[in-house]
Amino acid sequence: MMLQRGIEEKTFFLNLGPQHPSTHGVLRVVLEMDGEFIVNSEPDIGYGHRAHEKMAELKTYPQFYPNMGRVDYLHALAYNQCYCMAVEKLLGLAVPERAEFIRVITSELNRLTSHLLWFGAYLMDLGAFTPFLYCFDDREIILDILDRLTGSRLTYCFYRFGGVPADIDDEFISATRGFVQRLRSRWDDYHNLVTKNVIFIERTRDVGIITEAQAIQYGLTGPTLRGSGIPYDIRKSEPYSAYPLFDFIIPTGERGDILDRYMVRLLEMEQSLRIIEQALDKLPTGPIMAEKVPKRLKPAEGEVYTAVETARGEFGIYIVSKGDVKPYRTKLRVPSFANLSILSEIIQETLVADTVAILGSLDVVIPEIDR
Amino acid sequence: MLADTIKKSLTALNLEKVADGDYAKTGYHLEVAAQPDQMPAVAQLFLDQKCYLESLTAVDLVESFLLVYHFASFFELCRTVVHVPLAKGTRMPSITGSYKGADWYEREVYDMFGIGFSGHPNLKRILLPEDADFHPLLKDFVGGK
Amino acid sequence: MEAKTGEPLVQLAVLEDVLNLCRANSLWPITFGLACCAIEMMAAGASRFDLDRFGAGVFRPSPRQSDLMIVAGTITKKMAPAVVRLYEQMPAPKWVIAMGNCAISGGPFYYEGQYAIVPGADLIIPVDVYVPGCPPRPEGLIEGILSLEEKIMQRPRLRKFR
Numbered sequence: 001m002m003l004q005r006g007i008e009e010k011t012f013f014l015n016l017g018p019q020h021p022s023t024h025g026v027l028r029v030v031l032e033m034d035g036e037f038i039v040n041s042e043p044d045i046g047y048g049h050r051a052h053e054k055m056a057e058l059k060t061y062p063q064f065y066p067n068m069g070r071v072d073y074l075h076a077l078a079y080n081q082c083y084c085m086a087v088e089k090l091l092g093l094a095v096p097e098r099a100e101f102i103r104v105i106t107s108e109l110n111r112l113t114s115h116l117l118w119f120g121a122y123l124m125d126l127g128a129f130t131p132f133l134y135c136f137d138d139r140e141i142i143l144d145i146l147d148r149l150t151g152s153r154l155t156y157c158f159y160r161f162g163g164v165p166a167d168i169d170d171e172f173i174s175a176t177r178g179f180v181q182r183l184r185s186r187w188d189d190y191h192n193l194v195t196k197n198v199i200f201i202e203r204t205r206d207v208g209i210i211t212e213a214q215a216i217q218y219g220l221t222g223p224t225l226r227g228s229g230i231p232y233d234i235r236k237s238e239p240y241s242a243y244p245l246f247d248f249i250i251p252t253g254e255r256g257d258i259l260d261r262y263m264v265r266l267l268e269m270e271q272s273l274r275i276i277e278q279a280l281d282k283l284p285t286g287p288i289m290a291e292k293v294p295k296r297l298k299p300a301e302g303e304v305y306t307a308v309e310t311a312r313g314e315f316g317i318y319i320v321s322k323g324d325v326k327p328y329r330t331k332l333r334v335p336s337f338a339n340l341s342i343l344s345e346i347i348q349e350t351l352v353a354d355t356v357a358i359l360g361s362l363d364v365v366i367p368e369i370d371r
Numbered sequence: 372m373l374a375d376t377i378k379k380s381l382t383a384l385n386l387e388k389v390a391d392g393d394y395a396k397t398g399y400h401l402e403v404a405a406q407p408d409q410m411p412a413v414a415q416l417f418l419d420q421k422c423y424l425e426s427l428t429a430v431d432l433v434e435s436f437l438l439v440y441h442f443a444s445f446f447e448l449c450r451t452v453v454h455v456p457l458a459k460g461t462r463m464p465s466i467t468g469s470y471k472g473a474d475w476y477e478r479e480v481y482d483m484f485g486i487g488f489s490g491h492p493n494l495k496r497i498l499l500p501e502d503a504d505f506h507p508l509l510k511d512f513v514g515g516k
Numbered sequence: 517m518e519a520k521t522g523e524p525l526v527q528l529a530v531l532e533d534v535l536n537l538c539r540a541n542s543l544w545p546i547t548f549g550l551a552c553c554a555i556e557m558m559a560a561g562a563s564r565f566d567l568d569r570f571g572a573g574v575f576r577p578s579p580r581q582s583d584l585m586i587v588a589g590t591i592t593k594k595m596a597p598a599v600v601r602l603y604e605q606m607p608a609p610k611w612v613i614a615m616g617n618c619a620i621s622g623g624p625f626y627y628e629g630q631y632a633i634v635p636g637a638d639l640i641i642p643v644d645v646y647v648p649g650c651p652p653r654p655e656g657l658i659e660g661i662l663s664l665e666e667k668i669m670q671r672p673r674l675r676k677f678r
Contacts, residue, residue, distance in 0.1 A: 018598050021547045021577040025554070026595055046498040047595040048551060050625045051632040053483070054507050054514075058627065066624055073552035089396065117555070136562035153559075154651050155552055216445070218472035219423040225445070232445040305398040305426075305441060305450065318439065320430055333426040333441070341475045367551045370498055370592075499632070500594045507631055514629025 011039050016355070018047045024121070024359070025366025029343070036351050041344045048370035056330035061087055061161070061297045064330070069155035071332060072368040074114040076156040077107045078310040084159045085240060086306040086317045090299035091161070098286040099163035100242040105176070105279045106158065108272040109146060112183070113139050114311035115265050115272075122262075122360040123194060126203060131194055138183055145175050161297065162290035173280055180273050190266070204258035208346050208358035211256060219338040222313025223264045224362050228256035234309035246278045258361040265363075298325055312336055312363055332371055336364040373420065373449040374400050380416055384409055392452070401451040407463050410440075410455055411490075414466035414473075417442045417451070424466075425450070427476035429484045431510045435459055436486060440466075462487040483508040533669075539583070539609060540665040542571040546582035546602070550589025553616035553651040557588045560654035572661055579605040584664075586657070587637040590618035590625055596634050603641045611668070613660050614643045617650045624650060 017028040026047035032040040052071060056064045068083045069076035081103055088095060095103075116139045120132035143153045149172055150158040158164065194200055210220070210228045225232060231250045235243045251267035253260025301323040307316040313335025320329040339362045347355045374391070378401065381389045386409060392399030405413050414424075425441040440453040457463055465488040466473045477488045478497040485506035488494055495501060505512055549557055560567050567573040576582040579602045591599055603612070614637045617623030622635030637643055644667060647660035666672055 018595060019546075019548060019579075019602055021575075026550055046496075046500070047592055047598075048590070049498045049592050049594065049632050050551075050590055051507065051630060054631075055625070055627060057508075058629075070552055070624065073555060089398070121558075133563045136559060137564065140559070140562075140564045153653065154555055216418070216421055216423050217470055219425060219470070230445050237445075238448050303397060305452070307398075307425075314425070316426060316441070318426060318428065318441070329428075329430045331426065331428040331439075337475065338472055341472050345471075367589075505631070512631075514631045 010034055014352075018044075021125075024364055027340075027359075027364075027366050027369075029355075029359075031352070031355070033352070036353075038347050038350055038352065038355060041347055041355075043340060043343055045340070045366065045369055048367040050367070050371070052332060052371040053330055056327055058326065060325045061299075061327065064327075066155075066157045069152075069157050070367070071334065071371060072310065072312065072315070072336075072365045073155050074117060074365060075107075075110050075311040076154070077103075077110040077158060078308050079315060080156060080159045081107055081241065082306055082308040082315050082317050084161055085308070086304050086319050087161050087297065087299065089304045089306060090302065090319065090321055091294070091297065092300075093162045093290050093293065095163055095241075095290060096287045097242070097284050098167075099288045099290075101279050101283050102164050102168055102288065103159060104242045104246075105168070105276055106146060106149070108275050108279075109142050109176070110156070111272050111311045112269055113142050115269050116142075118265065118311070118363050119190070119194075122363075123200075125356055125360045126200065128194070128197075128200075131190070134186075134189065134193070138186060141175075141179050141182070145172060145179065148172065148175075160289065160293075162293040163288045165289070167288050173283075176276060177280060180277055183269075183273060187266075187270070195263070195266070201259065203353075203357055204262060204361075206255065206257050207350070207354050208258045208361060209256045210342065210346060214342060214345065218342045220313070220342065221335050221338065222309070222311070222363070223261050223268065224313065224339045226250065226264045227253035227258075227261035229254055234307050234314055238307060240306075240308060242279070243275075245282065246275045248274050258357055261361045261363075296325065298323065307333075310335060312365065312368075313339060334368045334371065336362075336366075336369045340364045340369055373444055373447040377401060377417070377420055377422075377449065377451060380420070381413070384412055384416070386413070392450075397452075398450060399452045400449045403451060403453045405453055405455050407438075407455055407457055407461070410438075410453075411464050411466055411468060413453060414440075414469040418469045420444070421446065422449075422451070424470045424472055424476070427473055427480065429457075429480045429486060429508075431484060431508060433510055436484065438463060438480070438486070457486065462489045464489055465491040467491055482506070485509065536669050540668040542574075543584040543611070543661065543664070544574045544576050544582045545572060545584040545586050546579050546606070547575045547577050548585055548587065548602070550587070550591065550595065551618065553588035553618070556651040556654055557586060557615065557657060560657045565654035565658060567658065567661070570658070570661060570665070579603075580607065582606060583610050584613065585610070585641075586613045586615050587619040587641075587643075588615040588651075590623060591634040591637055591640070592632055593634060596640055599637070600640050611644045611664055612637065612641055613645045613647060613657075613664060614638065615647045615649075615657055615660065616652060617648060619643075620646050620648060 018026040028044040116135040120135040123131040248271040316333035318331040322328045388404035392402045422442040430437045436457040438455040619637040
């Protein structure tokens with residue numbers, strides 16, 4: 001509709017992307033601009049479409065599993081966990097407690113890497129280069145810990161249907177505890193560098209406000225939603241795995257602007273540290289794999305929907321099984337798809353510089369949108 | 372309980388099936404079946420109950436389609452699935468009048484399955500290039516070279 | 517006059533060696549992360565694996581100002597024309613590193629009947645160095661950049677840790 005209008009004298013069209021330093025992947029936003037103000041916009045996605053859902057129909061359950069790490073590579077372990085939970089539900093497998101604890105610890109460590117990377121990349125979008133180096137420094141420590149356990153730095157494929165394949169040892173536990181102490185001591189640095197920075201506050205306060213009504217209309221989830229004051233987190237609302245055993249709060253914002261979403265993510269990082277500490281303190285002994293996992297996975301006929309809370313919001317898998325070794329239909333409900341769809345509404349009448357700030361604050365990963 | 376409130380309001384619409392789901396097995400609290408032309412009213416009802424559209428997708432059952440809508444709530448745990456059977460070659464009413472977020476979901480279903488949505492403001496392809504001439508998630512699509 | 521990409525029209529023997537040394541030690545990549553490998557490319561540019569010590573840490577957003585394209589990620593059919601256009605916009609001499617399995621041959625997404633991706637960057641643009649991995653470690657990318665430097669200078673680096 002907008003792209004086919006004739007040339008108007010007052011407004012002009014500008015392409016933001018698909019190659020642009022701040023589009024977090026290959027996203028193209030066609031902006032209709034009046035000077036520096038956005039009159040109309042339309043995101044154009046699909047530049048990262050790699051046919052995950054078609055591959056799911058052509059591969060067996062274990063063969064499709066490596067794809068899950070590539071859907072959203074920044075919090076890949078949560079996606080692994082959701083897929084394992086969905087298939088375990090279809091098969092009726094119960095996961096042993098120690099395996100659930102290991103899943104929670106590694107998934108929360110991965111959430112920290114995702115939020116740290118968002119923090120660094122977002123500030124780079126806004127023009128500040130130093131926080132990027134600080135947070136990649138912290139991130140590398142987590143990546144070393146997880147690399148030693150899982151073998152990968154980024155696109156994990158670690159959990160198995162029924163548990164986890166490798167156990168954590170004392171070195172993992174002491175390294176993680178050391179890291180928790182270290183990151184706690186860095187909060188002051190981050191707040192002094194960024195949160196109290198006048199330029200940052202000017203660029204983010206009262207910019208990109210999302211209301212509760214808009215959130216319900218578009219189905220937003222994750223920190224994008226919690227910045228607007230709605231305390232919805234799947235780990236608390238629909239608890240799964242070992243999360244009911246841990247004590248943590250859900251930080252929310254008040255105004256729904258970028259600054260609130262930023263604070264929500266920083267406070268969530270502290271909550272993740274609390275969860276990791278509690279999990280390490282209460283770690284039970286026992287097996288790490290369920291006892292009778294069938295060699296050839298043939299779930300019963302039926303359908304299942306499982307959701308987890310990732311760093312970006314609610315990730316859900318909908319699997320329809322016809323009793324075969326391959327699923328009949330797999331739908332990946334990704335949080336960034338809904339989160340990005342609100343973009344054209346909230347960047348109306350803003351400046352281009354604000355557009356970049358708002359887009360970054362939604363924390364989208366384009367390959368997950370395009371699947 | 373949100374599930375009871377939803378069930379009570381759905382009875383007014385005379386739907387084929389409004390039943391409790393087996394949460395432990397499927398993850399649903401309510402299972403609903405509806406006809407295509409009843410869907411906009413069902414969607415408006417869920418919006419009035421402050422539920423959000425969790426997911427909108429389709430399944431190709433070779434002889435027909437099955438559209439699957441998932442609704443959930445931020446405020447109380449209650450997931451509803453709405454199954455809508457659709458004959459091949461017919462169009463589906465759009466629910467963008469209620470949920471603006473359904474815009475992109477319906478475009479994706481059109482892109483992947485070729486299902487048209489009547490009343491959609493901007494129905495064009497979203498993931499594939501605009502000049503693509505196939506719908507990949509159909510069961511008889513085996514792919515390019 | 518034959519205009520071949522990467523080959524200068526006027527050949528000056530010793531000056532070419534000096535110029536190649538300069539080009540190799542100050543490769544400016546274009547910010548072109550497509551998918552997961554982009555994160556490892558960013559990690560290679562960060563402080564632990566530091567690309568800046570090789571002169572290659574200045575990532576330029578504009579293709580007109582860069583001479584190295586690191587194709588990091590899967591090239592989809594929708595993105596392919598943009599990749600070719602960006603490559604053509606880069607001024608010569610220019611080089612391409614295909615980073616990750618997707619850019620080499622389609623990676624984990626290649627299957628019989630894949631309709632959405634271009635299985636390999638070398639199907640659309642000429643590639644100089646291939647860095648395998650899914651994703652390759654930042655050390656792997658650094659090895660790729662050092663191999664490219666050897667290719668540009670047409671002689672091995674002074675210190676080789678093989």
